[in-house]
Amino acid sequence: MLTVRSKKWLIAGVAAMALTTALYAPNLPSFGPQKVLAAEAGSVQNVITVTGQGEMTIAPDVAYVSLGIRTEADTAKDAQAANAAAYEKLRAVLFDTYKLAAKDVQTSGFRVQPEYTYTERDPKIKGYSATQMLQVTYRDLANLGTFLDAASAAGANQIEGVRFSTEKGQEYELQVIEKAMNNAKAKADAIAKYAGKEVKAIVAVNQGGGVAIPSQFSNIAMESKAMAMDAAGSPTSISTGELKVTTNVTVQYQF
Missing domain, CATH: 3.30.70.2970 (Protein of unknown function (DUF541), domain 2)
Structure with a gap:
């Protein structure tokens, strides 16, 4: 037969187990939400990556x-x-x-x-x-x-x-970046046309090495x-x- 003191320890143990389960539940395997995320990630496809050059003589x-x-x-x-x-x-x-x-x-x-x-x-x-x-x-x-x-x-x-x-470095920097982006867009359009597709939107841009002001x-x-x-x-x-x-x-x- 459980004493009053034993009942108190039992209740405390059950509460601790419930809290532990709540804390670690998000890390347990779950197939529903993960399948949705995987499906969303798989929908991003048909990406063209090109490098555009910008150059001007001043x-x-x-x-x-x-x-x-x-x-x-x-x-x-x-x-x-x-x-x-x-x-x-x-x-x-x-x-x-x-x-x-x-x-x-x-x-x-x-x-x-x-x-x-x-x-x-x-x-x-x-x-x-x-x-x-x-x-x-x-x-x-x-x-x-x-x-x-x-x-x-x-x-x-x-x-x-x-x-x-x-x-006038800042002025020329903006101009040469615009030239590089136009060059990249022309390349992407040519590749997409060859594939029977059409360029829709920019996914990511990286400017390599900044602008060289000579x-x-x-x-x-x-x-x-x-x-x-x-x-x-x-x-x-x-x-x-x-x-x-x-x-x-x-x-x-x-x-």
Whole structure:
């Protein structure tokens, strides 16, 4: 015969078993709902997957010019002082003559180092050099050669190169994506037509690698003497060339 205490334990055990069953019931095999889901999944068929390419050629609208001043003297202090004086002349051309914004002129390097003369024995210090390099953002590309000549005449005797690019990246990005999607749609239509079908809707899209906004480097390593000759005669001629913006998309269509 069950005591009152035993009855209480029995009731608690039954309640615990009922709760456990309720918690784990969703994980038990069930054939009704799963068959419905399987049927729905099986209804998605006739999918075409294509890759569309988008490409356009643009003219660069900005140049990043690496230029600087190198000075020499017997001491490091004098080399640095000479460099500072030369930079003031260049600064006047950049900001007063060409009206460049402060944000478009950035010091990219500054160094003072000994210069050596080499003999049969140990090298000897013959003096010191100071070099300050700038990166200049310049947008009037039609007059880029004239600008370089003016910078050279003002004391810039180190011009290491020009990188052409664009500041309209977002605008070109949307255009080239549209071209890629149109290319993908044309491919899907051709495949569906061959199969006797018709493209209905886009199932999924993946843009591979984003949009490549290019830059083109022109290795214009100009010596001060050569640039001085150009500055005295005809302006330096610079060819900007063209840039190619590309992207690709992978699109799935239902038909």
